[in-house]
Amino acid sequence: MERYIAFLRGINVSGQKIIKMEMLRKVASDAGFGDVKTYIQSGNLIFTSDEKDENKLILKTEELIEMNFGFRTDVIIRKRTDIEAIVNLPLFDPMKSDDEKKFYITFLKHENSQAPEFPIFSKNREIEFFQGNGREIFSVCTLHKGVYGFPNAFVEKLTGIAATTRNPITLRKILEV
Numbered sequence: 001m002e003r004y005i006a007f008l009r010g011i012n013v014s015g016q017k018i019i020k021m022e023m024l025r026k027v028a029s030d031a032g033f034g035d036v037k038t039y040i041q042s043g044n045l046i047f048t049s050d051e052k053d054e055n056k057l058i059l060k061t062e063e064l065i066e067m068n069f070g071f072r073t074d075v076i077i078r079k080r081t082d083i084e085a086i087v088n089l090p091l092f093d094p095m096k097s098d099d100e101k102k103f104y105i106t107f108l109k110h111e112n113s114q115a116p117e118f119p120i121f122s123k124n125r126e127i128e129f130f131q132g133n134g135r136e137i138f139s140v141c142t143l144h145k146g147v148y149g150f151p152n153a154f155v156e157k158l159t160g161i162a163a164t165t166r167n168p169i170t171l172r173k174i175l176e177v
Contacts, residue, residue: 106163
């Protein structure tokens with residue numbers, strides 16, 4: 001039995017694509033996912049499954065959402081062990097964060113066979129994309145005119161692949177669920 005984390009893209013943002021986490025847990029449990037949990041309202045579904053094919057799990061989850069909530073959204077799935085490996089990288093040491101910069105991990109829905117050459121900077125240089133592995137792209141966002149950049153739209157435009165972004169703090173909390 002494998003432990004997975006499904007990241008639902010763009011739900012419960014600005015009153016769009018609303019999913020109550022209690023209902024999501026019920027729908028996932030009824031569909032046969034085991035030990036189902038959620039973390040905060042931004043669409044983090046944690047579960048176990050005998051299924052080893054992540055693409056099958058993605059399709060199943062997307063269909064469940066469409067059937068039960070009436071809209072389609074991209075789902076990105078990773079094994080719990082994959083998330084553990086990422087947050088344990090030295091570059092995401094909590095001591096390296098400060099008020100001037102924030103680290104993010106952008107998860108691609110499927111592998112990017114044409115990985116870009118790093119580093120890459122956003123237009124105003126408020127986001128530096130410094131590393132990637134084909135399935136994730138790591139970035140650091142600095143304070144620019146009073147706000148932090150956010151890498152998701154840039155990564156999707158760069159790769160042409162649906163993606164969702166989380167920070168290492170959120171990922172650590174998901175692992176505790």
